[in-house]
Amino acid sequence: MLSGPLSLALETRLGALELGVDLEVQPGGCLALAGPSGAGKTSVLRVAAGLLRPERGRAACGGTLWLDTERGVDLPPEARHCGYVFQDYALFGHLSAWRNVAFAVSGGRAERRRQAHELLERFGLGDRADAPPRELSGGERQRVALARALARRPSALLLDEPLTALDTRTRAAASRELKQVLTETEVPALLVTHDFAEAALLGDEVGVVDSGRVLQRGSAGEIAAAPFSAFVADFTGAAVLTGTARRGERNLTVVTLDGGGEVVSTDRGEGAVAVSVFPWEIELAPTGSSADGSARNRLAVDVLSVTAVGNRVRVGLASPQPLAAEVTEAAAHDLELRAGARVEATFKATATRLVTV
């Protein structure tokens, strides 16, 4: 495998969207671009793969120049050696699983067959090699797509929403497998997703994208802990509560929440504000438990939903404003969390961020 960084810079207009990114991914690294749909994420991948030509741009990988609009260089997709995993996997419906993989392999008939079967075997699909895509489950399709993308020994891996087409039950297992593949691969990987949690799980580094720009780039933890803007805070999964702030005692800010309740924050603010707090900062306890911790904020909330996300459980709450907490499966079990239950949400004043709106 050719190992070398993937660098991509582009400026282009796509309808109403001004797309402009400049990024580099190291060999073995995975940059996950996360943003809402329409942010231009897929277009970034398409430019990298050579499926979309930007007005201005430069792309190179492993010492090979792929695109340079100034010098008139624009390698066609087949010459770029990208492994591209499409959003719906784009498996050829008229070819069996192994023939889908063999499509990417060069060489004689027997050699292509052998390599394709070997790859499928590695992805645990040895016995599904002859099945057509329509007879494969979502998880199996994703693995065939991955095997096919890797079959050409690509110099970069591009993944478009690799988990979106899967149902929630398959997703946890598939994301673990994908993480494993991304960890093992020695080439740079660029992944796009609309889900920050997915980006945090799969990427070594996360870039939050909106309206064609990378707003913030860093580790998922850094971005979540210090979001540059309310958009990034909201996107990373922080609950955003609106209310009115006033100065409180001991240099703290007290926010009276719209719809009831009060929150104390160490951030300064006055007037109409948005308070953001991350799900993992929120502790849940049975109502009436008088644990006297350091947490200044204590809200009585109703449980709206309980969703498993990987090894965590995301709990949708109403305070009455929507709020989310993340707890372990064991905690969810002990607290008997289910829709309709009433619990107490506590979080420290230092865990809140105030943004004036």
Add this chain to the structure above:
Amino acid sequence: MGRGVRGAPRTRRPGWFAALLALALAVVLAFLGLPILAVFLDTSPGALVESLGQSEARDALLLSLRTTSAALVLILLVGTPAAYLLATRSFRGKAVVVTLVELPLVLPPAVAGIALLASVGPGGVLGPVIGDSLALQTAGVVVALTFVASPFYIRQAQAAFGALDRSWLDAARTLGASEARAFARVAIPAALPGLAAGTALALGRALGEFGATLIFAGSFQGITQTVPLAIYDRFATDFDSALALAAVLVVLATALLLTVKLVGRSSPLAGA
């Protein structure tokens, strides 16, 4: 359909509407089926076979098969890439091009024949170049068949290519296939049922072509007299042999239709 049990149970009304539908279908079946059946019933099988032994009938059959095959090869070779272009690219004036391609569909065959004479006939626009190499020649039959039949194929092929998942073509490219290979290895096999349906339509139209051929190429036995022309030539004088030729066309057309239905229904893996 319309049989859902809604609200309080009540006795079902007499199904006059269902009866009407059934009656309509019965009328259609009788109207379409009877003439076709009659082709085989009106004369004895022995007479059919005997009249096919005549040299005129054999010549007409052979000529029809040859010219139709030649026209079909031309249509497939040129029409398939042209339809692919129309389905996958957008360009200025595309709507005009598409309309132009579809025009022969609605053109009366006699007009098509006259148009061919005016363009590639001896006295036509391209006459100085082409001379009389087409008009009244077997090659002219092929040209006439191609002219009237190709839009049937191209339209269907364009629709079939247009319905392809574009990400398949993109995927083929990222997997190392050139544009030509993506076309040959992904687009064509994946669109095969649609292409087969278009082929059948064009084949049927070419096999039955009459007016344009008659005007442009004439009706000379062994040279330009295809089966439909031969039927017309003798239906007044030798009805039995006209009937025999008609029966052959019915059998051919039926075989064609069945083949297409089978290709369309066969596993998409068959093309692999």
